[in-house]
Amino acid sequence: MTRLALIIPTRNAQPHLDRLLPALKAQTLQPDTVLVVDSSSTDDTVSRFRDFGAQVHVIPASTFNHGGTRRWASQQVDADALIMLTQDAIPASAQTFANLLDELQQDPRIGVAYGRQLPHPGAGVLEAQARRFNYTAQSRTKSLDDAPELGIKTCFSSDSFSMYRRSALDAIGGFPADVIGSEDAYVAARMLLDGYLVRYAASACVEHSHHYSLLQEFRRYFDIGVFYGRERWIGETFGAAGGEGKRFVLAELQALREAGALHRVPEVLLRSALKLLGYRLGHAEHHLPTTLKRRLGMFSNYWT
Structure with a gap:
């Protein structure tokens, strides 16, 4: 896979850009295309990404859909592999993208690989524990045969940071057109049912955690x-x-x-x-x- 596209949905991403943009620039593996789909930000998200060199498409916030927007974005880029990244997921090293591609390519049957999420600096004990629980230090490839052991975790994936093999994504019909969220689990489940594998790539790390009320x-x-x-x-x-x-x-x-x-x-x-x-x-x-x-x-x- 030689052509790589990075897709980032944004909405008022300014608080994250001082860390995100330098981390993207530092990647040893650079995407051929960076597409930002912005939901009518009221800060300087659009101008900063355009200055960074990204293609930015602005949509009304009311039209954003976790599945539909990613589906549209994936159709706008010509690439063999698609990186999905959220605005608050910060690559933890210069090799983050390269490591994710390496793990995706370990087996031609792997349709999607999702990276390890580490807590943001200063995260509380519960936020850090949530990352440790869902994102261990050991990579694993999951197939439909793992369902009796892993249950619903078999199709667990995360578009906070993931990479899709374009041919596999197209084979299962792409992202769902209309879902309230969890489009990543939807696609992973479809891929597993179609005989593809899902890879948890512990070597590819981003900092991403939340403090929810x-x-x-x-x-x-x-x-x-x-x-x-x-x-x-x-x-x-x-x-x-x-x-x-x-x-x-x-x-x-x-x-x-x-x-x-x-x-x-x-x-x-x-x-x-x-x-x-x-x-x-x-x-x-x-x-x-x-x-x-x-x-x-x-x-x-x-x-x-």
Whole structure:
């Protein structure tokens, strides 16, 4: 694969650009095309990316869709491999892109490789634990045969930082045209069902973590519940996420114990309860009025 495109959806990315742009410039493997799809930023995101040399296409914020926008963007570039990156995912070394391509090319059956996410500098104990739980130090290639062991984690992937083999993406029909989120899991699941492999590339690292409030956690999991409620074939094929949620909570409690922060245990329990409530409400969203769904989720434009 000789042609490489980098696609970055943006919206008011200014707080991240002082770190992101130098990290992109430092990459030993440079993309042939950098396409930024900007959702009508009100800061200087557009001008800074244009000065950087990127192609920037501005869209109304109301038209952004996690699947549809990436689908459109992928159709605008001529490349053998597509890097998907979010504006707050900062390459952790100059070899980040090169390492991800190397891992993608380990097997011609690998359709997508997603990188390791490290916590941002200054991240709290729970934010750092979330990265350790989902992004270990060991790479792994996943196939459909791993579903009995990994369950829903078989099709886990992340477009915060990933690389797609263009031929595989085209073979499964590309990104979904309309999803509330989790387009990465959708594509990975389709690829696995079509005989492709999914690669977790621990050698390719970005710094990417979030400090969500309790309300933000609820709203985020509402959207996740909407996705899996509408794409029930994923759960039917790979299994539910219940056991994984329990393991995550136990890992959080252990992290608090090791950090001497057991006073935060009630917060973890409340946060977990809100996640579960949000997910279940989202999963049953067809019973809720649209006006309420617009207020419950993070991606309110989806409902307009």
